[in-house]
Amino acid sequence: MTLHPPHRLLMGPGPITADPRVLRAMSAPLVGQFDPVMTGYMNATQDVYRQVFRTTNEATLLVDGTARAAIEAAVVSLVEPGDRVLVPVFGRFGHLLVEIARRAGAQVQTVEVPWGQVVDPQRIADAVRTHRPRLVAVVHGDTSTTMRQPLADLWAVCAEHDALLYVDATASLAGNELRTDDWRLDVVTAGLQKCLGGPSGSAPTTLSDRAADAVRARRHVEEGLRTDDDEPRGTVIGSNYLDLAQLLEYWGPRRLNHHTEATSMLYAAHECARIVLEEGLDATVERHRVAGAAMLAGVRGLGLDVFGDVAHKMHNVVAVHVPEGVVADAVRAAMLDDFAIEIGTSFGPLHGRVWRIGTMGVNARKDAVLTTLAALEHVLRTHGVAVPAGGGVTAAQEVYAA
C-alpha cells in the first residue's frame, strides 16, 4: 500500500498541518554524520534555536525524539534518585512531569489547581520555600486545558533556594512569549508539532550554563568510547539515549559519537526555526495572538462557552464546552468526514466535555480560522445546536479587521 494522506486541515491541539516548506526540507539528501557539512548544519540549527528560545545558551541542541523525549532527557539528566522535585500541576502535562520525575527516582511534590486555572506564582514560591526542591519542573502551556502558566518571575525563588528551573514549552514556543534568558529558565524543551509547524520527532532543547554544568557533573562516557581522560563523574544518568551530558558532547566541539543524528528531522527542525525567524519571532507570536483572539471571538460568536480562565489561555488553542445533548465525538467526526478539518477533545476529566481548537504554526492564519468556524457552524446546526447564522465567521473577521 502506498501512503497517500488525504487533505487535512489540522485545527486540533497538535500535531497541526506542517508547513509545506518543512516537508520539502526533509526531502534533501543525507550527508554523513561527521561530514563538515553536517556538523555545520548542527551548528546552524543550534544558532537558530538560540534565537527562537531567546537565549545565548551555548548548550542548545535537538533531542532525537518527540517532545516528551526531551522532557525526559531534561528530568533524568538533572534529577538524581532521591532528589526532591516540585511540579505545579494544572493539566495532563503537569501529571506527565510528575510521572517522568518519579520514574527517575525523584521525590515529587505537587502544587495542584483545578483544570482550567493556572497556579498562583505565590503558591509555587511558598512550596519552593517549604520543600526546597532540587528542581522545579513546570509546563508553560498545557494543551489539555489550554492554560499558560506565568513564568517570568519564578526564577527569583528558585535562585534563592538554589533550585533549577525546567520548563516544558512544547505547546507554547513560538506562539506565545517565552524568554529563556530574561526569565532565567535553566532548561527549556519543545517539539516541532505545535506552533513551530513541523512534524513531531525532534525536540529543541536549551540549557543554561548552570544546568549544563549540573549535567556535565554527571558525565559518564559510555562503554566502548570511554578514553583515559573520561573519568566518570557523579551519579550516572539513568538513560543512555537521553543522557544530556553525552548529547552535549556530540553537539559540542568534541563531537563524541553517540546516536546517529536524525538528519531529516534536523532539516525539518532547522526549517521550522527559519520560517519563524524570517517572519520575525515577535511577528510570529503576534500572528498566533491574533489568530487565537479571532478563534476565541468566533466560538463565542457561535454561542459556545469557553472553558477555563481565558485571561491565562495560550494564544494557540481554545477549549469550548460541548453543548448539552451533543455527542462531542460525533461533531468531531462530522468535521473530519465532511470538511476534512480536525478538532480535538481532551483527556481525563475533560474527555468528551470540551472541544479543543488550535490555531498554530502555519494554521494560525485567517482563512484557516474562518474555514473552521464556517464548518463548525454547519456541523453544530446539523447536530441540533441553535447557532447564529454567520456568528462565528463574522466575529472572527471583526478581530482581523481591528
Next chain:
Amino acid sequence: MTLHPPHRLLMGPGPITADPRVLRAMSAPLVGQFDPVMTGYMNATQDVYRQVFRTTNEATLLVDGTARAAIEAAVVSLVEPGDRVLVPVFGRFGHLLVEIARRAGAQVQTVEVPWGQVVDPQRIADAVRTHRPRLVAVVHGDTSTTMRQPLADLWAVCAEHDALLYVDATASLAGNELRTDDWRLDVVTAGLQKCLGGPSGSAPTTLSDRAADAVRARRHVEEGLRTDDDEPRGTVIGSNYLDLAQLLEYWGPRRLNHHTEATSMLYAAHECARIVLEEGLDATVERHRVAGAAMLAGVRGLGLDVFGDVAHKMHNVVAVHVPEGVVADAVRAAMLDDFAIEIGTSFGPLHGRVWRIGTMGVNARKDAVLTTLAALEHVLRTHGVAVPAGGGVTAAQEVYAA
C-alpha cells in the same frame, strides 16, 4: 542559511545515502494522531515490518528515535534493577548493550572476544548455564568490526533457562539473513539508516508474545491518563518515553495516548520496508551479499588487507587495514573532497587503523561499488600506496559477472 546538502555517495558504515523514494515519502502531508487514516498507516507499518523481521509477532512497532532508542526501550522494558543480563561482546555495540543494561540497573556479565571475531555460540551457551541471566542481549552485526554473530541456535539454551533473547539488528536487518520467528528471538530492534536505506530517527521493533507479556506485566499507565481499570502491575519501567508497555497500547487497539507519533518518520519507515518487500526480502539480502562480495574482492584487488574473520563478516560492510605509513583520515578526506564519497574509520582500538566501507540500502549496487573502488584507487596512489591499476574495479566486476 538554507540547507542545500551537496551530493554525497555515503559508502561508510551508515548512515548511508537514503533512497530518494524514502525522502519523497517524508514530504507527504500530516494527518492527525488518531485520524483513522493515521491509525491505518500505523497498522500498515506494523504489517510491513512483520514481513521484514520475518515474524508473526502482533507486538511490532516503531520506537520514535534512532536505533539506540529502541535498544534502550527493549532493555529497560525487559530488565528490572538487579536482574542478570548476559552480553556477548565482539565490538563497540556490545559495549553499548552493557552500558544500557547497567544504566537500567542490571548485573551484567559479558563474554568477550577480540575485535574481528564472533563469539563461539558454545561459550554463550555455557555462560547462560553459569550465570542464569534474565536476558541475553546480543548484537547481530556490529559495524565497529563488521562481524555478524551466528544467532540461529541461541534460543535453545535461552529456553532451557527461561532467559529472554534480545537482538540488536540495527546494522544487519534487510542486508543479512535474520529470522525472528525461526530463530525464536524475543525482541529485535533496528534502525532505518543502514540496509533499510532511510534516515535515522525511527526504530522498527518486534516482540514475541512471551516478551510482550513480560513487558505488559510491568504496565503502569502514566499519571494523567490512568483510569480505574489501569491497576499498576509489577516493577515500574524506568523510562516513560521508552516504556514498551505503554507504547504497545498506543500501537494496539486501545490507542493509549502517549507521545505524538513522529508521522514523517513513520512515512519514511513504511517506505523503507515497502522498497524491500517490493524487491523481495530474499532478493534484497542477496543484493547485499553480492555487493559485499564485490567490495570485498575489490579492496583485495587493490592489495588491501581485510580486517577480521571474513567468514563471519556482515554482507554490508567491510573493514580494511590502513596500509603502513598512510594517514587514514587524510585518505577519507580526499575521498570526500575530491570524489564526494564517504568511507568510515572505526572506534576505540580500530580508530585510524581501519577503513570501513559499506554497501547498504540503495548503495548496495554495482555502480556505487565500482565508483568507490575507482576513486579509492586514485586516492591511495596519491597517498603513496602502490595499487594495481584497475585492480579493484576489475575484481569487483568479476564478482558481478559471475
